[in-house]
Amino acid sequence: MAFDAYFKLSSYCLIATGFIALALTGRVDLFSVVLYSGALIWSYASERPRSKLRLPGLITKLAPILYLPIVPLDLYLLSRSPISALIHFTLFMSILKLFQEKQDRDWLWLYVIALFEILLAAGLTLDQSFLASILAFGFFSISTLAAFEIRKARAQVNSIEKTEMLTGGPRSGRRLHSVRYLVGASLALMILITALAMPIFFALPRFGAGWLGQSFANTQVLTGFSDTVKLGDVARIKQDSRVVMRVRVEGAPQGAYLRWRGVTLDYYFNGRWINSHSQPMTEAPRGRSGVFELQTIQSVDDALSAVKQTFYVEPLNRSNIFAAGKVLAIDSKNFDLYRDGAGTLISSTTSRKSYIAYSDISTPSERELASELSNSYPADISRTYLQLPTLDPRIGELARQITAAARGPYEKARAIERYLKTKYDYTLELNRTDSGDPVADFLFNTRAGHCEYFASSMALMLRSIGIPSRIVNGYQMGEYNMVGDLYTVRQKDAHSWVEAYFSRSDAWIEFDPTPAAGINSYSDSYWSRLGKLAEAFEFFWLEYVVSFDAQEQISLMRDIQIRAFNLREALVEIYQGLAVTLLGLVNRGWGRDGLLWRAVTGSAILALMLAASLFLLWWRKQLILTGYGGLWSWVVSLLRQRAPQQSAIIFYNQMLLMLLRRGIERRADQTPQEFAAQVGLPEVKEVTEIYNRTRFGQASLSALDLKRVQWLLREIKRKLK
Incomplete structure (x- = not known):
């Protein structure tokens, strides 16, 4: 492929990608889709110097001015939507540029318009198809801009050799090679940029509430759920397979079947149930952590047994909050919460929303x-x-x-x-x-x-x-x-x-x-499994891209911290197991009959001991905290060459991590004593006392104290299971 042909193809692919992203939002009317698609294809086919299909420069300059009176007509009479009017104007400007004799700045204008279409699409859709659009746009942007710079430089080069290398002439092999290199380089740059951008996306501080509460996306409101029941109405809804919400459940007993309560109805008359306590409504207060605290949690056991449900709810005609059982708390920054006399929870918005519900699903025997x-x-x-x-x-x-x-x-x-x-x-x-x-x-x-x-x-x-x-x-x-460890509710x-x-x-x-x-049953066919895979990806898109706010960021960081801690614990246990196994083999005399085998075994054991020693030096904090006995306690005592205050910080942080893994977190405004009182476990209180005495009282951490702390940590871990 000649370089000029590649530049033209890449440029038009970039322009088309911006338009496709906008069309996939569903906000571009059919007439505009057909008109712009035809214009794009026609322009590509006629893209050659001195084409008769090119518009004179005067027309391209006057056309935007002449279009201005059409804008209010489109806004108030035709589309009756500011977004649609903006889309029409954008496509009109792009068509003008497509059909004029293009200089460098005209190509740049087309690229800018395509970028604007991508940005507009980002605000108009939450669908995961936008991910494919943005990746394609990224690739063609890199490829097109690189080709644009090469093309621009070529125009300034007078050397025949460089001209032949870029345009080819008889040297078609080198021409093809340079185009292939450009495609490969563009793809490699795209992968590199994506790899670098992903951790930056997750690490950048979030200041908004996320979940696109401010988006102007065209979301279809689902009708069906009602705060009244008229016998016979539900038959129509029961044949609708559209998704209402997605729910991730944590902490529920195995095999538990949950129902998502929306409203309770108490008054019946002539085939209709209503909620007679729907008014007045009171605003639910937020606690110090920003969570709506609806019930008082009496003990640590209550907190640990609460079922956590993460909801992603599509726009509904009602603003009810759904959850299982007796709701203890609702965590969301996206809305205000209200409660009626019957305990029904109502949010301040009917738009798409996400929240976390903590529920008590226990019942008397x-x-x-x-x-x-x-x-x-x-x-x-x-x-x-x-x-x-x-x-x-x-x-x-x-x-x-x-x-x-x-x-x-x-x-x-x-x-x-x-x-x-x-x-x-x-x-x-x-x-x-x-x-x-x-x-x-x-x-x-x-x-x-x-x-x-x-x-x-x-x-x-x-x-x-x-x-x-x-x-x-x-x-x-x-x-x-x-695949996604979630429930899809339709x-x-x-x-x-x-x-x-x-x-x-x-x-x-x-x-x-x-x-x-x-009770609905579901197919497990091949196509059903493919559908579940697509739904899992869509949920990932919603959870970690669309709704990724400060709250989700903190949750992700905690999860990474806990997983890293678990990995370190597992590595310690693996190394211990290997050492004990090899020592047992040596004690039984494995390989005693051959000098070579003895030398190999001795070298292997020496290398293993050296590696284990380096590992223990690196992870000695974890060894002190996990409470290993016997030989390992002796090794740990030799390694414990630190100030008592450092040891206190380590074992106290170990306890905090163990509690955090069970959802019990110490707030920044809590003292260690206040946190221990909140948890309520005597072992936690005793560890806190040793921590305070060692950290702030300048007391030394004796061997007896160390053994006691090890035992207490094991007890805490056992009780939290």
Whole structure:
């Protein structure tokens, strides 16, 4: 390929990449896409000196001025969008430059316009396709600018030899070689720049909240989730596979099935449930760390048992906050948080958002619940959650028949749940047989329905026999993605279930009367696995690029610190194991029969001992902290040639890292004593006392103290498991 042809191809690829990135945002109308694509292809095909398709210079100068009156027309009558009007003007300017006789500055203008299109696309989309666009744009930028400089230099060179090398003439082999070299160099530079830019991207300080709350991206608001339930409406949503949110769960018991609660509904009338406590709403306070603290954490065990859920929620028509179980805290800088009288959490925005929820999903044991036989409830609970309109009397009669042999509220609730699961069918195709109450029609006529019918029937039957109940509207757990270690929740995962109140435990317990057919199952086909891989990449894009704010940066740094600490511990154990194994082989006389083998073995052991000694000198801080006994304790005591204050700092930092790995972090404003009191473990308090005495009291760290610290650290590690 001749150099001029390469320059032309690379330049047009750069221009096309900027346009494609903009078109992929979905904000460029079809007419503009077709018009600009045709202009780009036509311009490329006719790109030759003195082409008749070139515009005169006077027209290219007057055209932008003549276009100015069209801008308000486009803004207020045609597109009615400032973004669309800006896109039209940008594409118009690019077409003007494409069809004029190009000098160097005209090429530069086209490159600048392409760069502007990339920047505009960055603000208009959150899709991972932008990554491909920006990488392609980076490669063609390097290639085009390098070719542009070579072309510019060539015009100033009068040497025949250099002219032949750049333009070729008869020396086509050298011409091809120079173009190949330029492509290879551009690709290598692109890889190098990307490799250098990635750590800089993650390390640069973040000052905003991230997650593009300020973006003007055209995000489609999903309708479906509602803070009311009208029987029959969910059938439409159940056939929608669009993604609602992605959730990463940490700390949940193995096999736990979580439901994402959105709103509780307590008032029923004529086939509709509403939340009668939606007003007034109170603003949730932020704690000193900026986290919305919704419940008081009583102990370290409560903090360690909390389930952490990281949510990435698409724009919804409602601003509800979703989480499992009883929410203890919400961590997000992207919105303000409000709470209504029923405990429903509402954010200040319906746009795309991310947050971390900490929840207590523990419940009283079945034995404890079954032992509760009283039907006595607080007045406010009875007034709200035993409300019943005028119902078909058969509903209450059916509830009494089902629970006739049950003892206590819990057994009665389980009996009704089991009855609905086994005696009725799940379907999304509803055929009403009368115009009366839809619950009665479901129970006695159609005997088939979806989750809203099952949940409503159970809630009303519970109330008819004096058990407080309410409907919960939210989503099923979703489809697990092993690649990304996350759950993908779709519109079709919308779900309703029941909560019943138990006064002695002061707890709302979940019941789900919907048959197994109503719980979504997912395919594990080849195409499904490919889809999960794409979803995992999309989640990585959202988590570590789009929403990468100061909070995510701190979390990533902590994770790297913890992983590095774990790696050091593992290396120490590996070296110990090798040393013990080799010493055992020597003691058994391995290789004693041959001088050569003895020499090889002796040299190997000597080299290993030298390497181990250097390693121990390097990592002696870790050896002191991990509490190894026997021979290694003796070695450690020989290496402990440091001031007591240094030793105190090391073992105290070791303890802080162990606690940090379990999510317990010392705040900057806490003294060691305050932090120890917050954790509540006696071993932590004792380590803190030794630390204070050694660090600030100038006391020496005796061998007895060292052994005691080693034992305490082991105990802390055991209790944190």
